[in-house]
Amino acid sequence: MxxxxxxxxxxxxxxxxxxxxxxxxxxxxxxxxxxxxxxxxxxxxxxxxxxxxxxxxxxxxxxxxxxxxxxxxxxxxxxxxxxxxxxxxxxxxxxxxxxxxxxxxxxxxxxxxxxxxxxxxxxxxxxxxxxxxxxxxxxxxxxxxxxxTPSFNIIDLLPGIKVNYFMGILNGTTNYILTRMYEGMNFNEALRLAQERGYAEADPSLDIDGWDAALKAIIISRVLGWRHSLEGMEVRGIRDIDIRAYGDRVVKLIAYANAETAYVKPVPLSRSDVLAHVNENLNALRINTDTLGDVMVIGPGAGxxxxxxxxxxxxxxxxxxxxx
CATH class of the missing domain: 3.40.50.720 (NAD(P)-binding Rossmann-like Domain)
Structure with a gap:
């Protein structure tokens, strides 16, 4: 051997x-x-x-x-x-x-x-x-x-498949903060708790301003053959977000890309959307394909x-x- x-x-x-x-x-x-x-x-x-x-x-x-x-x-x-x-x-x-x-x-x-x-x-x-x-x-x-947790590598299991787009929750820190906010905390309280629990750094800018999720979206895009770059993306995080502005919808920091465009920003989701119920510091990725429709993976994204x-x-x- x-x-x-x-x-x-x-x-x-x-x-x-x-x-x-x-x-x-x-x-x-x-x-x-x-x-x-x-x-x-x-x-x-x-x-x-x-x-x-x-x-x-x-x-x-x-x-x-x-x-x-x-x-x-x-x-x-x-x-x-x-x-x-x-x-x-x-x-x-x-x-x-x-x-x-x-x-x-x-x-x-x-x-x-x-x-x-x-x-x-x-x-x-x-x-x-x-x-x-x-x-x-x-x-x-x-x-x-x-x-x-499987992400872009599940494509290796699907020969010949065409990906139309992907979208997901790719940053556990911001998802944890938003989860706590829907339980009644304000942004600063939720951020402080995330830092105490080790989910957020002392300087949380990469997470809460969307850059961490944007880099991950670029990596998935490049694997799929799409040539997105940080300079060409719309990137907005959740710093000082007011979830009340989104009404009865559930806001999540969503990374999205197809062959033409890519962005990271807070997106209000219908409560019937599975992504709306991915909470705590979990990640989730939905890959829309030509033969299987939506393929979805949920699991830990850090640690x-x-x-x-x-x-x-x-x-x-x-x-x-x-x-x-």
Whole structure:
């Protein structure tokens, strides 16, 4: 049985959850795959990490050789890993950097890549797909949309299908806030509770102003062959929204796209619409198709273990295709 080596870049919550999940599920998966290296700016360059590395990482201590950010591409090139898993933070201001550099370096040096970072996929999709073709390496990114809950990847199960449009609730933070508002809280109270529960960041702008959902809509669109970009989208969030203005309809932050247009904005839904009843921090995606009509998926859209499941899905896709 072939042994596969994995290099993790970024060992925060998602990286740690993936390390745990891989060790937990390895026997069930029936493959010989292990994490051979970890590169993390806080925790250093860790070679052949042991089973206690997650607990050790939570101490905040340096666990390997100290790493300067400018050294990371060189370390990627020099690694003997087969697959690179990139879990660094989203950087919209720098259009997906430095994650795009990490991914492109990995592909050029002969490695398959998995990322949970929306930035490089939303901003550099064409470049990554071209590198994938040129170097015959796979690029997987399921964790960028709805974490481990099936989303755009269900298209792989439907050969020949034509997608007319998709629409959905792609941001759990705003859905949680709106759920609390329909229970009587005002916007600021609901946002504060979301922050206390860990659903919203201290600076919640990416979520409440619609940018997180917009990046996810772009990623789904690119998978479907539609060339939408952030600059060409209408993006409006729920900051200071007054749900009373929508009457008896239920307002949700909806991401929508077809071949011609894409937007993210608050949309009033009929109470008979299934999306109107997707509450808390759940995500939902409705895909309208030519042969099946509406195909709908509802499930968790964020969280370390939920995102780690997406990485495991991508990892097995790569391993199964390498075995073909």
């Amino acid at each position: 072939r042994r596969y080596r994995v290099l993790i870049i970024g060992f925060g919550n998602v990286g740690q959850a993936f390390f745990r999940l891989l060790n937990l599920k390895r026997d069930l998966l029936g493959v010989d795959v292990y994490v051979s290296e970890i590169i993390d700016r806080r925790r250093g360059h860790i070679v052949n990490p042991g089973p206690s590395v997650v607990d050790d990482a939570r101490s905040g201590k340096l666990l390997g050789k100290r790493v300067d950010i400018n050294e990371i591409p060189r370390l990627i090139e020099g690694s003997d890993a087969d697959i690179v898993c990139e879990f660094t933070d989203l950087n919209v201001k720098d259009r997906g950097e430095p994650a795009f550099t990490y991914l492109s370096t990995a592909i050029r040096s002969g490695k398959h890549v998995i990322t949970t970072n929306k930035g490089p996929i939303a901003f550099h999709y064409d470049e990554l797909m071209e590198l994938s073709r040129r170097f015959n390496r796979l690029v997987r990114f399921k964790g960028t949309v709805m974490a481990g 370390p273990m939920e995102t780690a499941q997406a990485v495991l899905t991508d990892l097995m896709y790569i391993i199964n295709h390498l075995g073909d």
